Amino acid sequence: MSTPGPYPGPDSGPHPGPDGEQGLRLIPFRGLRYVAERVGSLAAVTSPPYDVVVRPDGQRHLETADPYNVVRLILPDAESPAARHRKAARTLAAWRDAGVLAADPRPALYVYEQRDGDHLQRGVIGALRITPPERGVVLPHEDVMPGPVADRAALMRATHANLEPLLLAYRDGDATAALVERTAGTREPLLATTTEDGVRHRLWSLTDPAEVDAIRADLAGRQALIADGHHRWATYRRLRAAHPPGTAWDYGLVLLVDTARHPLRVRAIHRVLERLPLDRALDAARPYFRVRALPGHSLGEALGALADAARDGNAFVLAGDGGFHLLDRADPGVLDRLVPADRPPQWRRLDAAVLHTVLLDHVWRIPDSPGSPDEIRYIHAADAAVEQAERHAGTAVLMHPVREHVVLELAQQGVMMPRKSTSFGPKPASGLVMRCLDLG
Structure with missing residues (x-):
């Protein structure tokens, strides 16, 4: 029997793949981030995830908050889908050329903290190996619609980037949790900002190979539940299948939160x-x-x-x-x-x-x-x-709201809920760190 994960499926845990590995495999990447001196404020260039933005009013509000707001990348405005995706790719390239966005010098995992009043959430952002459903590593709980998956896939192809992370929940990663808490408690962050909804955000990078290896070993054999981002996970899987093995498309940008230490909120x-x-x-x-x-x-x-x-x-x-x-x-x-x-x-x-x-x-x-x-x-x-x-x-x-234990029970049985049944959060802000596939 394989090592049981935090949300065991019908067969008790993740199954090894052809490479013999099982469980979550999170690797560092060179994050693409806004250069603070080139924008009005870091808060003004962030956005909620693309599917949370209320359109058109919320989209217009974000576009006018700062000319470099990330909504221009995740929800580009043009007459047709193809034109929107081309516009996002041109915008991303222009911002990189102008120095508005710059890549971190070394690959890193990123500790990310959100504080909303009394609610504190911390996790790790990295590039997660994309696995097929039968491996039982990443458990969905909602169905997806083909239209949004096709749209996100076309956008990722055009930009050659993962512009915003999924939110994944796992449990009891002791070594990872200890490193996350120690980092947040003792180190200076790369950035700190408060968005207009009052949520405070902080981000740190982990580049020490020993720390990265400790997280990798801690996550091996574990499973995660998709808390937010079912369509983006389906998009990752589609894009991985469309490319030969061994490319950057084998991985997708995620935020992993240990919900034993930082329980998520469940909203309708x-x-x-x-x-x-x-x-x-x-x-x-x-x-x-x-x-x-x-x-x-x-x-x-x-x-x-x-x-x-x-x-x-x-x-x-x-x-x-x-x-x-x-x-x-x-x-x-x-x-x-x-x-x-x-x-x-x-x-x-x-x-x-x-x-x-x-x-x-x-x-x-x-x-x-x-x-x-x-x-x-x-x-x-x-x-x-x-x-x-x-x-x-x-x-x-x-x-x-649906009670969290109902979501988990259904995911354990491999039963999909109707789409948009739940909203787990806090969701990661878009725009704090992105992954361009040409950066490694």
């Missing part, structure tokens, strides 16, 4: 149905759910009512007309009939599973499919989701 991802008026959504849902208007107009109170209702079963808050409406107490017969019976009980009880199979597919007839990518918008912030729905006279569906 909300849906906005811009083409579905709220009154129509409520009327159509009444035969299947109890529908009640919530008193007051406070988002906080509405989310509190949602949390209370979620203790007893599936529940959603719908918004878009200035008020809030609670959907709960679904008809059990409807759930039995419409939610696929060939899935584990934990999956059948997921709010996202009920939302997509009952409300979206059957009641509202808004499929979440590659052929209708604009029908459903996924937004992480509840206030932004409500604002978008009100602006477009549509419907916001506010979700309650």
Whole structure:
């Protein structure tokens, strides 16, 4: 039996590959970073991950924060996908030529710290060997859509770069954790900045071969759960398969966080149905759910009512007309009939599973499919989701977070949750360190 990882799959752990190695293999790289003297501030050139940016408003805000904001690389603006990807490649090359971005002199692993109020998260950024699913090294828990994977793959090909790291969770890497904590507690960081959301970020480099080797040995035989970045991991796998072995495409940029020491937050991802008026959504849902208007107009109170209702079963808050409406107490017969019976009980009880199979597919007839990518918008912030729905006279569906142990149980069984079921965080800021494949 192989060494069990932190999130053991059906066969207890990662399986060795043709090279005999198993588990996580993290290697150093020459990070590409902003030159502080060439930009307004490091905070002004960062961005949330590409799929968290609320478009178009959030994208415009970031573009105007600084002419060199990384959003111009991860979400380039042009008339067609091909033009966007070419523009990102030209922009990246221009910024490197102008000295706005510069490569660190030596390959390194990077200790990364985020502090959001009382919440502290630390981990290690490096280039992780990309392994096939059957190896059981990196465990996904959500399905992906082919459109975003194709888009990210084309962007990475054009730029020849990993522009933002995935977030991966693992547990009980004692040697790595000790080195991370010692580095953060005793060494001067490469950079320190506070982004406009109030999160403080610090970054250190580890270049000592003995420290790098200690981390490599500590991670061998371990597994990790994809906390954020399923589409980018699928993109890494696609690009590795498209290139011969032994190239830089064998690895992808990740942040590994030991959640035994720094537990992640689990938050919901909300849906906005811009083409579905709220009154129509409520009327159509009444035969299947109890529908009640919530008193007051406070988002906080509405989310509190949602949390209370979620203790007893599936529940959603719908918004878009200035008020809030609670959907709960679904008809059990409807759930039995419409939610696929060939899935584990934990999956059948997921709010996202009920939302997509009952409300979206059957009641509202808004499929979440590659052929209708604009029908459903996924937004992480509840206030932004409500604002978008009100602006477009549509419907916001506010979700309650999935409990972390449910995510892990399903991942252990190899069962995929509906996409965008969870939001783990804090997510790494984009723009603090990038990986250009021509740098090694």
